[in-house]
Amino acid sequence: MTEPQMYKSIAQELELRSKQISTVADFLDDGATVPFLARYRQEATGGLDEEQIRAVRDKLEFHRTLEDRKKTILKTIDEQDKLTEELEEEIKNCTDLNTLEDLYLPYKPKRRTKGDMAKEKGLEPLAELIWDQEIEQGDPMDYAAEYIDEENELESAEEAMDGALNIVAEWINESAKVREKLRDIFQEHAVIKTEKNPAVDERTNFEDYYEFSQKAKHLKPYQILAINRGERESVLFVNVELWDDITLENIDDVVIDNDISIFVPKLQDAVEDAYKRLLFPSLKRELRNQLTERADRHAIETFATNLSNLLMQPPLDHKVVMGIDPAYKSGCKVAVVDETGKYLEGTTTYPTPPQNKVAKAEKVYSDLIDKYDVNLIAIGNGTASRETEQIIANFIQKRKEKHPDEELSYMIVNEAGASVYSASKIAAEEFPDLDAPQRGNISIARRVQDPLAELVKIDPKSIGVGLYQHDVNQNQLAQSLDDVVESCVNQVGVNLNTASAPLLAHISGLSSRVAKNIVQRRETEGIISDREQIKEIKGIGEFRFQQAAGFMRIPESENPLDNTAIHPESYEATEKLCNLFDINLKNLHDQTEAIAKKFENIDKEQVSDQIEVGIPTLELIIENLQKPGRDPRESLPKPVLREDIMKMEDLSVGQGVEGTVRNVVDFGAFVDIGVKQDGLLHISEMADRKVDDPHDIVSVGDIIKLKIVSLDLERGRIGLSLINQKD
Structure with a gap:
């Protein structure tokens, strides 16, 4: 797949334009960061936000990995002199890793199999005869008898037939059409069944799964992760079950194309052997892996959402x-x-x-x-x-x-x-x-x-x-959480003269080494007084400066724009705008209301032309002129401060309470209401309608009013409700 084709494919997947994909790809390949592109290159990207740009980044990585894998596979098959034009085209047009590996399977180097041993005994022609299904009269065993050969340890027609069917079974296993058909059946009908390991006597956290059965497609992510952990800790035995008869019939439909061939019964035997010995174990592993990947993605998204909300909690400044x-x-x-x-x-x-x-x-x-x-x-x-x-x-x-x-x-x-x-x-x-x-x-x-x-x-x-954070794919988790930290730090901005090196290291374009250089520069030469001085710091060239400058705040600078999210590349346009609307740049804080009025009902297209920037950049400039040095966390509710404490014994069902959301998981949220034990706000008590995702209702750090709906003093459990809080 050529790069333009790849961009077109990604654009269709993400419902964007190919031009947006190619632009983002070029920027990322040049080293630009996601926060920089989302804030300062909206005109170029067509207004893409951080989430969309990261989605493009991840798709680019997937498709490039896919293309690299295709090249490796094509080279391997070509070296075997087995690459046909048809197969090459099929591989090049493939857009799915599973299908690609199915196409490669017949040519993949593998250990010596039953089929290989049968081929060594000269039984491949008999296997081809069975596979082709062209013979419609006679006895299959008569054809097998022709291959009796004591030298090859084939002493009977039955042995020859068994060997040939081993070859056919491997061909069935390696058929991309069969695997695709069977994969669909697994996705739709496979059942995950778990039971307790009889050797486990003590109580465990997996009691809900001691006798458990559920269609794979209906499993919740937290159930998948719990089952995986229970199996890993040898508490649970896990099986995948499928209705064999219907499954075999479906494979027959793919493999058998001549119902009156004399080899049909033998083919059916080969189908059953291929399914039970080769296909089922392989696709069972694949299904379990896919379920785990799905659960991992969900758990990582939950963790990332919770982390973002936690990091963006409002600061309690001016407090000793x-x-x-x-x-x-x-x-x-x-x-x-x-x-x-x-x-x-x-x-x-x-x-x-x-x-x-x-x-x-x-x-x-x-x-x-x-x-x-x-x-x-x-x-x-x-x-x-x-x-x-x-x-x-x-x-x-x-x-x-x-x-x-x-x-x-x-x-x-x-x-x-x-x-x-x-x-x-x-x-x-x-x-x-x-x-x-x-x-x-x-x-x-x-x-x-x-x-x-x-x-x-x-x-x-x-x-x-998070939930099961040590069980999920650690590389994907690290990438996702790094994205969250990067996003939060750059969304807020960093005071260049007070920030620690670890905080500075998360600024767009900076590294840990450069962050330490900034701190060292402060300690040896005093505060940094304007953004231009950043260029003097070791390790910050023009490109790093471009990526980082807009996210750095310098309250001590004589230029008030240095304490805003306005990028230095837009200072000239900002001054033009201020001249147009008679705004004094030196005392922005004293003019916030007046500035807001000046920009009411303006013709953005006309003004952006006058100051020679795009509309997104104009909007960013206007926002920061109205709120210079604004911390986006300021508008969020502050944490609950207490002077006294309650005990669980002080609580009663029906009582109204206020609490802080500590963690949000699939089945609800844990809320600190000021007693020893956090209460559980179950997903069923979040709204008077069905809630699919608790994050739609609450976030980590939210301060919410609730009503107590259940109390279990002995087990230390408190049930909370948002639905009834106003009753």
Whole structure:
């Protein structure tokens, strides 16, 4: 397939234009990033967004891999002198990897088979006679008798016939038409059946699958992943079942084209042998692999969506935060960070069992609050979290009696990945004089202030908002999560003078090495005062600058455009626009309402012609002039801050509560409502209609009002409902 044909094929798949595909391909091949293309090359791409550009990127990768595989297959078959014009055309026009491998199967080098041994004994002509089905009279065994040969260990007609049928069975197995037909049957009718391994005595998490049967096509992704894990852990036996009689009849329909041939019964024997010995095991594996791939894609999409929502949580700026990493025996680590996230002081307290030194811990908390004007306490949600929360809630109430006007509250923070960060090279470089637990605690405190800036330091797989994340295809997961982090970082933009190297490394066009060079430049020469200075940093040439500049923010610059998403290549057009509408660039913040009015009902086509840019670029300029330095996270609801705590015993069915969505999975969402156990908002309780995807209703970080619909104190389970919240 030529490149233009490939672009046309991708365009049809994605319902885009071939020109858009070829343009994106050229940009990506030149090293352009997805965020850069989506924001600054909309005129060239025809307005494609990040999701569409990534879809084009993935399709290009698939089709190029397919083309490379075709070249390898054609070369291999040609070297065997078996490449016909018809086969070459079929391979070149193939658009599916499974079909391509089916076409290659007869020519694929493989270990010596029963059919190969039969061919060595000279039985291929007999196999061809059976396969051709041209003989309509006589006894098949008379033809087989002609091949009796003691030298070849063929002592009877039966042995000759069996050998020939082994050859025919392999031809049936290698038939692309047979495999395509059978593949359709598997997709439509195959049943996955699971049962408990009798050797397993103890209770497990797989009890729902001890006696389970479901058509493969109806399996939910989480069921597939659970079954796979149960099988891997030797808890479950898994079988694929199919109605053999109908399946064999379908294969007969493909293989047998002359019903009155004397070899039809023998062909039917070969069909049954090919199916049971070769086709069924092969296509069973293929079906299981396809199910796993489908489940992986869904799980990865769920993880990516949750991660995006978590990273885009609004920052709680202007807060001095005391982070507490709860524990029992080893004590609760405490760290205070200032409004910018700078570490101020840390220690360890022992208010939880077995030491229960509550009064001593409260004295430490009070001293730190008084010393640094702490106004928020962040508590990690791990071991001993709820016990620590109870202690802090009581402590805040006591403080309020003495300091009624004091602004002091607490919140529970998802600490997933904090231990991974604390033991990482990044953390060691950042805090070389602190031990690992204290570094993790600083991470918990900083997550409140700016979740994105802190969480990018951690492997996304460790952040804990997925389902079966260690079971899915790790390469695909890493690619998807890297895309999410890249998208979020560039959507928000990065303060060039305060961002850490790990955060800078996710900026479009930058690498870890260049990010470290930027930090080193700040430390040795002071703040960067305008975007042009970026070019002076080692490793940033014209291309890197082009890719990165628009995503970097410099609040200290004399040019206010340096603190916006307007790219330097559009500064001249922006100045023209400001002159046209009498806007003073020097004090944009003081003119936001006036600027908005100036751009009401303008003729965008006419104005874009006047300043010589496309309409998408004009719209981007106008948006940033109206909201210079805007953080897109600002408009989202802030996290819930608490001053007191509830126990499960305080709850009752029918009670209204407010909570924060912690994780969204296929069957619902887990919501923190301020008690020890997260409640489950089941998918059936999300709306008064059928909900196919919980993400359509809630996202990680959402703050929602709910009603309690069920309580199980013994098992620590809380059922929640969105439907009845207003009743």
